[in-house]
Amino acid sequence: MPQLRxxxxxxxxxIIRMYGLRAEKQLSQNFLLDMNLTDKIVRHAGSLNGRYVCEVGPxxxxxxxxxxxxxxxKVIVIEKDQRFMPSLELLAEASDGRLGLIHGDVMKYNMRNxxxxxxxxxxEDDPPDVHIIGNLPFSVSTPLIIRWMEAISSHSGPFSYGRVQMTLTFQKEVAERLVAGVGDPQRSRLSIMSQHLCKVKHAFTIPGTAFxxxxxxxxxxxxxxxxxxxxIQQPFKLVEKVVRCLFQFRRKYCKRGVEILFPYDYQExxxxxxxxxxxxxxxxxxWLTVDDFNRLCxxxxxxxxxxxxxxxxNYR
Structure with a gap:
């Protein structure tokens, strides 16, 4: 049996000093060194004992x-930056076969198998014994979560295993948008696209000084x-288009957003x-509810x- 410790x-x-690693600003990289905080992130994923985990951007x-x-x-990590592979290989050697490494871009990698x-x-069953965890670079967090929401809607990619749960980090403002309710100033396209497909919970906030x-x-x-x-039981692309157009004019009446769904000759x-x-x-x-968006879609x-x-x- 593999050793769990x-x-x-x-x-x-x-490790950072040994391998001469530094965070690349253009890649939005930030290192979290406090193991108490990394343990806390993992605890909020729920029990992982005996389960399979994909970590993105380790x-x-x-x-x-x-x-x-x-x-x-079993833990499989997907890391785009080659500089981190030697330190991850050291960890893999110490893990008694429980850690697998993939050098690749999660935005392009097919996680289906x-x-x-x-x-x-x-x-319809309970979530499978598979979990996704990631301290996402800010530059990819929004496009990646939208991509995963589309995969959830089609039960594809990692969600071909079922209702795979995710525990992910975002810059605080994006996290607030993901969970924002009706009337919240942070309510946005991300709020609707995530909340109509998932139960979304803001677990906790990590101060920037920890990175x-x-x-x-x-x-x-x-x-x-x-x-x-x-x-909202409509095709993902249709829902995303309606929601995006309405929030294009977030401070104006929603009629303005609906207008840009139609060509000039079809404004009636x-x-x-x-x-x-x-x-x-x-x-x-x-102030529109998810049900309002459902009826609009x-x-x-x-x-x-x-x-x-x-x-x-496309009005643009």
């Missing part, structure tokens, strides 16, 4: 150590559990949308089915 290893700070391996200490059966097939569960180098903002840890049934359809949905056109987007889908080509219209 790692042998004595140099600290993450020592860097020098601080959170990786905490995942291994938690009793995870990372783990054994027998871990796959039906979508090296210190970022200009604090960092929020967010936990995601995919819902069995999305709250704007009033049809509000008649079909009962949504008040003078409401600003932050249903109406837009109905109109697109009657007027071929409108779905492909």
């Amino acid at each position: 790692l042998p004595p290893l140099p600290t993450i700070g020592d 860097g020098p391996g601080g959170i990786t150590r905490s995942i291994l200490h938690s009793g995870a059966k 990372m783990f054994p097939n027998d871990l796959r569960k039906a979508w 090296v180098p210190k970022p200009d903002v604090d960092v929020g840890v967010v936990h995601f559990t995919p819902l069995i049934d999305p709250l 359809l704007v009033d049809d949308v509000f008649e079909m949905t009962g949504v008040d056109p003078s409401t600003t987007p932050q 249903i109406a837009y889908n109905d109109i697109c089915s009657r007027y071929p080509g409108i779905m492909n219209y």
Whole structure:
């Protein structure tokens, strides 16, 4: 049986010095050296004992150590930066076969077959024994979570295993947007796209002073559990288009956002949308509920089915 505790290893700070590592500003890299905080991130993922974990962007391996200490059966890390591979290889050698390394870009890597097939569960079942954890670089966090939301909607990629849970870090403002409720000034496209597909929880905030180098903002840890049934049961691209257009004018009436869904010659359809949905056109987007967006998406889908080509219209 593999050992669940790692042998004595140099600290993450020592690893950084040993291998001459430094965070690259252009890659939005920040190192988290405090093992109490990395352990706390992992605890908020829930019990990982005997489970399989994919960690995204491990860097020098601080959170990786905490995942291994938690009793995870297998951990696979995806790291784009070649400079971190020697330090991760050192950790892999000490892990008694529990740590696997992938040198690649998570934005391009297909995570569909990372783990054994027998871990796959039906979508209606409890979440599988697979978890995604990551201290994401700020530069990729938003496009990556949108990509994963699309994968959740299609049950593809890592979510071919079922309702895989995720515990991820974001800059504090993005974390607040992900969980923002109706009327919250931070409510945005991210709020709707995540909340209609997942139960989203802001776990805790890490002060920027805990990172090296210190970022200009604090960092929020967010936990995601995919819902069995999305709250908006329409194609992902359609939902994303409607939500994006409405929040394009977040401080104006939502009618302005609906207007840009349609070409100039079809503006009479704007009033049809509000008649079909009962949504008040003078409401600003932050005050729209997920159910409001659901009705707007249903109406837009109905109109697109009657007027071929409108779905492909891009006001830009």
